[in-house]
Amino acid sequence: MSGISENIRRIKETLPQNVTLVAVSKFHPESSLMEAYAAGQRIFGESRAQELVRKAATMPGDVQWHFIGHLQMNKVRTVVPLVSLIHSIDSLKLLKAVDAEAAKLGKTVDVLLEVHVAKELTKSGFSEAECVNLVSGGSLCECSHVRLRGVMGMATNTDDAGEVRSEFRRISSLFHLLEKTAGSNFTEISMGMSDDYHIAVAEGSTMVRIGSGIFGERQY
Numbered sequence: 081m082s083g084i085s086e087n088i089r090r091i092k093e094t095l096p097q098n099v100t101l102v103a104v105s106k107f108h109p110e111s112s113l114m115e116a117y118a119a120g121q122r123i124f125g126e127s128r129a130q131e132l133v134r135k136a137a138t139m140p141g142d143v144q145w146h147f148i149g150h151l152q153m154n155k156v157r158t159v160v161p162l163v164s165l166i167h168s169i170d171s172l173k174l175l176k177a178v179d180a181e182a183a184k185l186g187k188t189v190d191v192l193l194e195v196h197v198a199k200e201l202t203k204s205g206f207s208e209a210e211c212v213n214l215v216s217g218g219s220l221c222e223c224s225h226v227r228l229r230g231v232m233g234m235a236t237n238t239d240d241a242g243e244v245r246s247e248f249r250r251i252s253s254l255f256h257l258l259e260k261t262a263g264s265n266f267t268e269i270s271m272g273m274s275d276d277y278h279i280a281v282a283e284g285s286t287m288v289r290i291g292s293g294i295f296g297e298r299q300y
């Protein structure tokens with residue numbers, strides 16, 4: 081009896097139809113991913129390039145890989161061929177590098193702009209003003225091999241549910257502001273992890289990234 085498939089079933093029961101579940105499988109072995117796959121899960125989130133390469137080589141070909149962690153410039157070439165969505169675009173330089181790599185491969189990569197609203201300075205991402213400048217300022221038009229699909233954000237790691245809710249609300253508001261100029265592909269708000277996805281969904285998330293809630297604690 082698999083706890084993993086049971087966890088997926090339980091989480092899916094609580095998610096509205098329009099919310100996509102990304103199973104965050106970083107640090108978990110392929111056997112665990114296969115249990116999730118057997119339960120019907122096809123979207124997996126990874127945050128390290130080498131781990132993604134290894135897992136992409138062994139998992140079935142219809143898995144969709146999302147990159148959710150900080151993407152280093154020197155890993156762009158490794159990651160872009162493997163992924164359908166990058167959640168964590170946190171600089172214009174990175175966006176341009178992803179675009180250039182996708183152009184070389186003749187593919188278009190979906191991306192989200194990571195916005196920094198949390199209190200921890202260790203988290204990365206654009207400020208809200210930077211996102212507005214980026215989307216309305218025209219620098220995206222030059223990037224013909226990335227499709228800007230929305231925003232991604234993380235709330236502060238705190239027990240203060242009110243703080244978490246207000247941060248998710250800021251991400252949602254930013255999304256709705258950008259939506260006015262971003263075009264029709266701009267549909268996704270990636271927010272919510274194991275401990276806060278209920279709040280994120282209530283605040284408009286369309287994509288939750290859940291790791292330990294599916295696979296248990298990570299073994300680092």
Ligand SMILES: *Cc1c(COP(=O)(O)O)cnc(C)c1O
Nearest residue numbers: 104148273274289290291292293
């Ligand atoms: C690890 C990670 C998650 C999943 O976290 P859990 O608390 O295990 O659900 C979600 N998003 C990002 C960006 C992560 O790095």
